[in-house]
Amino acid sequence: MIVVMQKGALQKDVDHMVARIESLGLTSHVIVGVERTVIAAVGDERKMQVESLEIGPGVAEVMPILAPYKMASLEVKKEPSVVRAGSLTVGGGTIGVIAGPCSVENEEQIVASAKAVKAAGATALRGGAFKPRTSPYSFQGLKEEGLKMLATARAETGLAVVTEVMSPEDVELVARYADVLQVGARNMQNYRLLEAVGRVNNPVLLKRGPAATLEELLLAAEYILSGGNSQVMLCERGIRTFEAHTRFTLPLASVPYLHSKTHLPVVVDPSHGTGHTYLVPDMAAASVAAGADGLILEVHPNPERAMSDGYQTLNFDQFEATMAKCRLVAGALGKMM
Ligand code: PEP
Ligand code: MN
Numbered sequence: 001m002i003v004v005m006q007k008g009a010l011q012k013d014v015d016h017m018v019a020r021i022e023s024l025g026l027t028s029h030v031i032v033g034v035e036r037t038v039i040a041a042v043g044d045e046r047k048m049q050v051e052s053l054e055i056g057p058g059v060a061e062v063m064p065i066l067a068p069y070k071m072a073s074l075e076v077k078k079e080p081s082v083v084r085a086g087s088l089t090v091g092g093g094t095i096g097v098i099a100g101p102c103s104v105e106n107e108e109q110i111v112a113s114a115k116a117v118k119a120a121g122a123t124a125l126r127g128g129a130f131k132p133r134t135s136p137y138s139f140q141g142l143k144e145e146g147l148k149m150l151a152t153a154r155a156e157t158g159l160a161v162v163t164e165v166m167s168p169e170d171v172e173l174v175a176r177y178a179d180v181l182q183v184g185a186r187n188m189q190n191y192r193l194l195e196a197v198g199r200v201n202n203p204v205l206l207k208r209g210p211a212a213t214l215e216e217l218l219l220a221a222e223y224i225l226s227g228g229n230s231q232v233m234l235c236e237r238g239i240r241t242f243e244a245h246t247r248f249t250l251p252l253a254s255v256p257y258l259h260s261k262t263h264l265p266v267v268v269d270p271s272h273g274t275g276h277t278y279l280v281p282d283m284a285a286a287s288v289a290a291g292a293d294g295l296i297l298e299v300h301p302n303p304e305r306a307m308s309d310g311y312q313t314l315n316f317d318q319f320e321a322t323m324a325k326c327r328l329v330a331g332a333l334g335k336m337m
Pocket of ligand 1: 186
């Protein structure tokens with residue numbers, strides 16, 4: 001349910017309504033908009049006594065939230081959300097570019113990558129220290145050593161660090177080094193992990209599961225938002241289909257679809273979405289054309305020697321050319337990049 005306050009409602013009226021909502025056993029989330037404040041009341045709907053809330057001081061109206069995801073829904077917040085983390089801004093007409101290797105391999109590799117992607121215009125550095133690999137025999141990441149290398153790369157370049165966290169026990173550790181916590185595709189429905197990242201202050205990049213519907217993605221985001229973390233970015237990274245010419249199928253209609261349902265910014269990952277380096281530049285430009293608020297791209301000093309995902313990774317020159325192409329599209333749409 002949403003309690004829409006009147007324009008110019010007083011803070012004490014908002015506080016009063018929050019107390020009323022909580023006394024009904026519901027959780028309240030206050031969203032201060034440009035025009036007016038709304039209070040989302042979420043929880044067991046049977047407990048909601050609409051009539052008694054409607055007569056509260058400063059209340060304009062009380063409406064049910066029809067979408068199954070509540071906090072993520074445009075019904076609750078009409079203005080698009082902007083997520084910020086240090087050098088990274090995603091949304092509000094600014095396209096954030098998160099670039100770097102699939103995995104952190106050593107200090108030289110991650111620092112060189114950070115410098116090169118920054119020079120080409122990236123606004124954040126990616127790099128996995130905890131790697132979810134299909135095979136237990138594949139490189140699993142450098143763990144805390146890798147996190148320290150990411151922190152060094154941030155110190156040298158000023159770029160915000162985006163890195164994956166795979167389990168609830170690691171959230172505190174990863175949050176100490178990272179600016180943005182990435183929840184990977186394989187963990188989109190790891191509900192304990194979603195709850196854990198909902199309790200910290202770092203923004204979260206939530207990747208779509210390869211077999212998840214967009215409604216399931218939004219409900220996964222809802223776990224994080226309802227836990228108290230409002231800084232969530234959704235990421236379309238491709239889904240499993242019958243098609244074998246690409247590693248995954250990258251459905252770019254997800255971008256305008258999600259924008260029609262949620263205020264959360266949408267990032268696209270053309271690297272995992274295609275699985276082939278030669279397809280990445282065009283799909284990155286297409287993502288921007290589709291309205292993406294951000295891109296996440298795999299870039300490595302020497303993709304041939306990468307310890308993971310080299311076949312879908314851009315080298316520094318290819319990244320620079322991709323940025324130039326994307327900027328043309330962004331400029332045509334009046335966006336900053
Ligand atoms: C990654 O970003 O390197 C990654 C593992 O992505 P995904 O979770 O989308 O497979
Ligand atoms: Mn990867």
